[in-house]
Amino acid sequence: MRRTTLWPYLLVALSLTVSAFGGEPEWVEVRSPHFSVVTDAGEKRGREAALRFEQMRAVFGALLVKAKVNLPIPLQIIAFRNTKEMRQFAPLYNGKPTQVAGLFQGNTDRCFILLDMSVEEPWQVVFHEYAHQLMNGNTTGEFPPWFEEGFAEYFSTIKVNGKVVEVGQLSENDVQVLRQLGMMKIADLFKVRHDSGTYNESGDHRSVFYAQSWLVVHYLYDHHFLGKAVAYLNAADQPGVSVEQAIQQGFGMSAGDLDKEIHHYWDSGRITFYPLPTPAGIESAGYTVKPMSLPDAKAVLADAHLHSPDYQDKALAEFEEVLKLQPDNAAALRGMGFGRLLKQDFQGAGDYFNRAADHDSNDPRVLYYSGLLAQREGVRDPSRLATIQKNLEKSVALDPEFADAYALLAFTYATENNYEPAATALKKALAINPRNEEYAFNLAQVYLAERKVEPAIGILQQLANSSNSAVAARAGNSLAQAVEFQQAMQSAAPVRVPVQSRPEDDKVASSHPAVIEPALVAPENVLPMRFVKGKLAAVDCSNPPAAVLTVLAGAQTLKLQVKDSGHVIVSGADSFSCAWKNQRVAVNFRPTTATGGDVVSVEVQ
Secondary structure (H helix, E strand, O other), X not given: OOOOOOOOOOOOOOOOOOOOOOOOOOEEEEEOOOOEEEEOOOHHHHHHHHHHHHHHHHHHHHHHOOOOOOOOOOEEEEEEOOHHHHHOOOOEEOXXXXXXXXXXXXXXXXXXXXXXXXXXXXXXXXXXXHHHHHHHHHOOOOOOHHHHHHHHHHHOOOEEEOOEXXXXXXXXXXXXXXXXXXXXXXXXXXXXXXXXXXXXXXXXXXXXXXXXXXXHHHHHHHOOOHHHHHHHHHHHOXXXXXXXXXXXXXXXXXXXXHHHHHHHHHHHOOOOOEEEEOOOOOOXXXXXXXXXXXXXXXXXXXXXXXXXXXXXXXXXXXXXXXXXXXXXXXXXXXXHHHHHHHOOOHHHHHHHHHHHHHHOOOOHHHHHHHHHHHHHHOOOOHHHHHHHHHHHHHHHHHOOOOHXXXXXXXXXXXXXXXXXXXXXXXXXXXXXXXXXXXXXXXXXXXXXXXXXXXXXXXXXXXXXOOOOHHHHHHHHHHHHHHHHHHHHHHHOOXXXXXXXXXXXXXXXXXXXXXXXOOOOOOOOOOOOOEEEEEEEEEXXXXXXXXXXXXXXXXXXXXXXXXXXXXXXXXXXXXXXXXXXXXXXXXEEEEXXXXXXXXXXXEEEO
16 A cells, blocks of 8 residues: 555643532533533633644644544543542453543544543543544554554644644653663564554553554654655565565665664653644634533433443443433433444334434434444335435434444445445545545445446455455455456456355356446444453354354453354464364454453464
């Protein structure tokens, strides 16, 4: 994948304070042109927080020379006055809340920034994750983990001081890690992939990875070596080129010499930051402040819990409490519907969505959720599909920046064989979230349905090199089919063409060789994928083709679902086996509960 330019990536700097849960807190929502801040710290502090977000958004746009900065997923900011409040939302380990000052979490429909304002610097972790969202919305192409995390960490220390922006301040945490633990070899750092244990497992290796990635990016900036980094990344993309060879081609030195350069830079103590003028035109007008009722505030907090795998059951109980206080609370009805949908209770989800729509028919999320529900139910009735399509068209009209609503609308169009509007909707989704590989794959499938084979092959070739093994495997299979399809079009000879990527459905397109049905990936509104290493204690194959893996990971026992054991991605073994027992494994999965999830891939070790 070509990369001709490396954009700087910025994080947000903000300052919030919030009052407490106790004594019936008074909550307000401050809306700026691009952000929503829910706080009980009063109007002044809410406005200050919103302004800080607007400032940093403007800085990011100025550095990217972009008139418009995309945020691919809607963002809700919530702040807490003290650690006690924050702990009620912190991720759980062995059943107890972890210590976090800031938290960034979410789904494809909504993201949340949660902050503990009682600590001195709660921003860095939040800014790091927010940087990834900005990258996703404003850059194309896939970058290796060291590059992604290094830039996010580099900009996590950004500060706005009046008319000056300080970019690249020291990260005290990273400095301490490097002082105490040292560094890994640069070639080993560059070899870390998104599915590597070093990247996913907690511990010293992971800490060094993040800290050294930060240092390398600092080195690149301070020496004006971004062009050499581009050359390295392009070389590393070429088949058969090792990391060591790519370093030589990109940086003009061996991996060993680059190691020495990085160590010399660290030992010199000359790590600097850059002052930049604060961009003009920051939007400080157009702010509104609205007091929130207690039920509305509780519904926002419950929604944050719903978007965490550790608190979904608690969220449903909280929504129920809100509905006892206010039976027609639209946000709680919507949240209950989404919660029931996550639990595969389609009837219950539909009932709540209908009630929510009765109270607010112009809520883009309710309209979107209703479409997602219909997709999960496998609706094919033309009249219902027409209603779903109308609702999703209304959803994107009400919120033109809702990427996943466009993607779901495209899926609905494709289900109705309306491929031209499906392609248009997917292009809009990719314009908002250009690095979403699911959107890109589905666009390739729509192109195939339209017999636009060359652009489809171009997309699939890129996806086949994805670091996500599931994406790469799916794209590789589709690419082979697309090439066969292209050859059939050119030769006009009958050819066996798979339908929906299922071998049992293969058919011979004897009437015309240029016929292929797209194999779109259904939208999956699920929580982010997680990685775990542990011992596979047992495999339950009593309900084929599904299977359940019991994985012991530290003090946790995970029950992980395999939807189809014949098609799950397996590495380290020839195929999936129901006889595995007491086997060391590494599993990528999407969490559905605190101790459960859907398996994406299994590596037998």
